[in-house]
Amino acid sequence: MPYLLARPALRRVLHEALPTTYEKGLLSRLQKRAGAEPVDALQRTNTIFEAMFVTDTEKRRQAFDQLWALQKTDGELKGGWQWFAADLDPWETPLEIRYGAALGALAIGSAPKAIRETPEAMAHINALTAYLQDEVQSRPMHVRLAMLWASTKLPAAMTPLAREATIAEALRTQQPDGGWSLEALGPWNEHPAAPESLDLRRSDSYATAWTAFVLKMAGGKAARAQTERALDWLRAHQDRQTGAWPAVSMNKKYPAGSMEEKFRQDAATAYAVLALTFTQ
DSSP, X not given: OHHHHHHHHHHHHHTOOSOOHHHXXXXXXXXXXXXXXXXXXXXXXXXXXXXXXXXXXXXXXXXXXXXXXXXXXXXXXXXXXOOOOSSBTTTBSGGGHHHHHHHHHHHHHHSOHHHHSSHHHHHXXXXXXXXXXXTGGGSXXXXXXXXXHHTTTOGGGSOHHHHHHHHHHHHHTOOTTSOOBSGGGOOOOOOTXXXXXXXXXXBOHHHHHHHHHHHHHHOOHXXXXXXXXXXXXHHHHOOTTTOOOOOOOSSOOOOTTOHHHHHHHXXXXXXXXXXXXXXX
């Protein structure tokens, strides 16, 4: 997801004419599965991504048909979707289920009116917003930032009061050096096997890039000066050899060079790109 968000932003600033091979491959895979996502642990997660990124009119409609069909109608998740949970922070834990629902709200808010303004869609949206707004202040800041982002496309995803409180808290927890720590975005699960270099209290590339990006999108004038300080932090902390913003796993030490080792670094890099290239 972060790659498919960030690569078009890079393409604009680099004046590249065409999507990369990886973009085309990922989008092709999403489009082929849209509306027919297999029944497995990732079904709801992938369906949300298909609703976010598929642009073909018919395939997008099919993706939303499946999204509505998978939305919970009772129980604790009523109005939301089951989200992938593998005890892996920062995205795949029970505490992050509303992070997934916020991405669903973002997809809905970005969809054409013909999809999101039907009576059926409005009923689903009302259920989703009620789910998102339930005890919102008790949610991790990481989740509330996702909701704040979603509210830029679907305003009902967050009340004005909750928006203001989230922005104020994010600004209050900025570090003296201009970054944000992972601790400020928690709470998180305990991970005894996490890399020794991980320090939840220090400014972190992912935490800073994610928060700065959302505040650029939704923070308004009140956040402008502090967001600029965060962008300065990001400019100073890019690895000039690799081009990435370094970030280690929160969960355990993975084999060097493995895909899992790079998950959080890839996301940090993508959101840093989005924060640094965003213009109104």
